[in-house]
Amino acid sequence: xxxxxxxxxxxxxxxxxxxxxxxxxxxxxxxxxxxxxxxxxxxxxxxxxxxxxxxxxxxxxxxxxxxxxxxxxxxxxxxxxxxxxxxxxxxxxxxxxxxxxxxxxxxxxxxxxxxxxxxxxxxxxxxxxxxxxxxxxxxxxxxxxxxxxxxxxxxxxxxxxxxxxxxxxxxxxxxxxxxxxxxxxxxxxxxxxxxxxxxxxxxxxxxxxxxxxxxxxxxxxxxxxxxxxxxxxxxxxxxxxxxxxxxxxxxxxxxxxxxxxxxxxxxxxxxxxxxxxxxxxxxxxxxxxxxxxxxxxxxxxx
Numbered sequence: 001x002x003x004x005x006x007x008x009x010x011x012x013x014x015x016x017x018x019x020x021x022x023x024x025x026x027x028x029x030x031x032x033x034x035x036x037x038x039x040x041x042x043x044x045x046x047x048x049x050x051x052x053x054x055x056x057x058x059x060x061x062x063x064x065x066x067x068x069x070x071x072x073x074x075x076x077x078x079x080x081x082x083x084x085x086x087x088x089x090x091x092x093x094x095x096x097x098x099x100x101x102x103x104x105x106x107x108x109x110x111x112x113x114x115x116x117x118x119x120x121x122x123x124x125x126x127x128x129x130x131x132x133x134x135x136x137x138x139x140x141x142x143x144x145x146x147x148x149x150x151x152x153x154x155x156x157x158x159x160x161x162x163x164x165x166x167x168x169x170x171x172x173x174x175x176x177x178x179x180x181x182x183x184x185x186x187x188x189x190x191x192x193x194x195x196x197x198x199x200x201x202x203x204x205x206x207x208x209x210x211x212x213x214x215x216x217x218x219x220x221x222x223x224x225x226x227x228x229x230x231x232x233x234x235x236x237x238x239x240x241x242x243x244x245x246x247x248x249x250x251x252x253x254x255x256x257x258x259x260x261x262x263x264x265x266x267x268x269x270x271x272x273x274x275x276x277x278x279x280x281x282x283x284x285x286x287x288x289x290x291x292x293x294x295x296x297x298x299x300x301x302x
Contacts, residue, residue, distance in 0.1 A: 039073040
């Protein structure tokens, strides 16, 4: 497996990509302390590229540092018990029921992660491969977390990021089925994003505690971004065997996007990248629905 070091070489000099934080992070499950790897900011490390329709920011490789994957440093993982969260959740998750479930599930999630990401390393500077494994461990950990920590939304964002990371892995290390695995995580992201909306509107699980909706690290697109991604993922990765069910889902997505973003000729345009991708998705949804003779009230307004 190809590994990417946290330092690159240029003219014989090493340029650090990350550093170790002075204070250790305490794992709430096993109470062991471990080091936090943090990415340096600036210095030409992150050269922003295009923003995809999935609100994923691509970063261009630099001559000094090569290709960098900032997302992999957003998750922490205890090397002792393999408990993984977003860094900010390590001091927050304290309830005994959640911690008990995580402790009893430790061996299972280690084995599951090893199956998809064999020989991942939690004790040294992380590679793209290690980072993806940590995200997968976090996905399984949030499965055991209490609803007070908004685990459904976090599993949605983690699943989407895992799809991106697995696509990167497939490019860096082809022939290991990571392209297929990416599609699996896209399907999971679709389910969890839509379940987030159901839970929020039904007041089953609140997302008020979420400070950053991502889905990437460079910008938070808020709750509107959740609605947009729910529709986009349905359009791109939803099931296609049952056409009637698909068209019903796409019609619901089109209505939601039109309502949230005010799309249509009679509305005033709102600036911003989210509006741009939402308008493009709206047009694609309208085209597919129209080709199948499905029309809604907002079509008449246009």
